[in-house]
Amino acid sequence: MLLFFTDRRKVRKVGQVAGLDQGELTALLERRRVPNGMPMLLDEAMRPVEPLCSWFRRLAMERLAPKTMKAYAHTALMLLNFLHKRDHDLRSATEQDIRDFEAWRREDGRTTVEDLTWDRDSAAIGRLYAYLVEIGYVAARPWRRVRGRTSLGSGMSHEVRVRHMELEQYxxxxxxxxxxxxxxxxxxxxxxxxxxxxxRAASELALLTGMRIEEWSTLLLPELGLDDGRRPATWDVALAECAKGRRPRSVYIPAGAMAMLGPYLLIERPEIVAAAQRRLRRRHRELFVVDRLEAEGTRVRGILDGVMITRSVKMLKPELRRIAVMETGDGLDPLALLVGRGGLMLTLSGWDRVRWRAWERMKQWTGQERAPVMPRRCWVFHDFRHTFALRLLIFLTREALRDAAAQRLPMATLLDHMTGNPLLAVQRRLGHASPATTYRYVRYLKDPMREVDGAFREWTAAGGASYVTIARHALELEEVRAAQG
Known part of the structure; x- marks a missing residue:
């Protein structure tokens, strides 16, 4: 069986060769409703494998993220291959088959997985069988309810791994x-x-805003008020389509981040765009060529695949943001804020290469006098977000305590608590769906290991003898006994 993922732009390229004009091809794709990134599982004769293909289409129509659909598709394919080796399929699978698949993934496979990965696999399997029950393909899930739970997951609550930076490290x-x-x-x-x-501008933007890499790396010039040559001191960005879960929120861009963008916008970006003009012109028909910004830069109008469209900037998908360019008369200017060699927005893998090159450079100075202590594993961009959250939480907590002390109140009023609660403020800035996610940062406000050291420091000093002394004394006794024997 072969697993593919749909790409409407590649289909349009094939359509040009096949003789279909852009209008006919666009109408065909819209009529068939084939979303980008939808998995397609084909057999050896290149025929769709049902009911998986129908399930994949359901996931795509529910606007599941392409990354999640890809993970679910690979899990479903692994399960199907596992069942076929036992002469079973999705309809005839038993509870023992599913449990054996779990054991194979977690213990017996060539590459085993931990609880977190298996929980993702179990979510895919659970969602698949819920669909199969809904369409009548099977009568019920092949596994039983255990302690009121129908999930195959580990049942473990996974802590978020918070790795933050100190100032000198950053x-x-x-x-x-x-x-x-x-x-x-x-x-x-x-x-x-x-x-x-x-x-440097990207790192400052990530740290001072707390945005995820999927959010700050896809920013467009109009979203920061930079489309007409202005250089605002601060700015507010309205996130929507590129935010996690597409949950809308406003992000404040402070003066430090805006100032750090200055040298890049004045020196590097014009040089990158000028060097990429020939490549951009060759790809002109593949790009979203914007001819006008409307509603003070909140809407764009341009030609995509031969069709004139108008879109809200905050609702532009990442794949459309990456190919959005503005026809200036002097050439094509990408709407993306952070661009790469080709003149288009850097992909996540591109930023990953930037990160690893920076890490290799930092390792060259490890151990030298002015170099801070570095972690064993490479920094990831999400560590900037953790640092933002933790520093903001510490600052707001201190401010709240200072305000409470100044008012000399035994207990803050309900209104003060609602408006000044540090956790709620950080939750809003980070775009967390639940306060419980933000609450996990509380345990990092102080180093628990230092607390343990402080709690038992007097205990270890009061005894007058360390464990090393005790062990040495015991060893000397053993030697004396051996000599007497």
């Missing part, structure tokens, strides 16, 4: 790793990296 990462400076803050003349101003 500055070292931003300026030395991404920016190509020496640990002494001097220019490294041997640095051969690319776009240090862009990379």
């Amino acid at each position: 500055l070292f990462c931003r300026d030395v790793g991404f920016g190509g400076l020496l640990p002494t803050a001097e220019l490294d003349e041997s640095f051969r990296g690319w776009s240090p101003h862009r990379n």
Whole structure:
């Protein structure tokens, strides 16, 4: 069996070769309603494998993220292959088959998985069988309800891994790793990296806003008020389509992040765009060519696949943002804020390569006098978000305590609690769906290991003898006994 994923733009390219004009092809795709990223499972004769293909279409029509659909599709394919080796299929599978598949994934496979990955697999299997029951393909799920739960998951509550940076670590990462400076803050003349101003600006944007990489890496110039040459001191961005779960929220861009964008916008970005003009012109028919910004930059109008369309900026999907360019008369100017060599928005894999190059550079200075202590594993961009959350929570908590002390109130009023609660403020800034997610940061407000050390420091000092002394004394006794024997 072969697993594919739909790509409407590739279909349009084939349509051009097949002789269909853009209008006919667009109408056909709209009529068939084939969303981007939808999985397709075909057999050896290139025929759709049912009922999986119908389930994939249901997931796509429910607007599941392409990344999630891809993970679900691979899990379903693994389960189907596992059942076929036992001469079973989705309809004849028993509870023992499903449990054996779990054991194979977690213990017996060539590459085993931990609880977190299996919980994702179990969610896919549960969703698949819920669909099969709904359409009457099977009478019931092949596994029994256990303790009131129908899920195959581990039942474990997984803690978020919060890895944050101290100030010296962040500055070292931003300026030395991404920016190509020496640990002494001097220019490294041997640095051969690319776009240090862009990379430093990206790190500052990630840290000072708390945005996820899927959010800050897909920002467009109009969203930051930069489309007409202005340089606002601060700005508010309305996130929607690119936010996690497409939950709308407003993100404040502080002065520090806006100022860091200045050298990139004045020096590097024009050079990147000018060098990419020939490549952009060759891909002109594949791009979303915007000819006008409307409603003070909140809407764009342009031609996509030969059709004139108008879209709200905040509702533009990431794949459309990446190919959006503006016809300026002097060339094609990408609407993307952060662009790569080809003149288009960097992909997540592109940013991953930037991150690893920065990490390798930072490791060169490990152990030197001006280099901070670095973690064993490479920083990820999400660590900037954790740092933002933790520092903001600490600051707001101190402010709330200071306000309460100034008012000399034994207990804050309900209104003060509702408007000034630090957890609720951080939850709103991060775009968490539940306060429980934000509450996980509370345990990191203080280092619990230092608390343990402090609690037992007097205990270990009061005894007058450490465990090393006790062990040495015991060893000497053993030697004396051996000599007497």
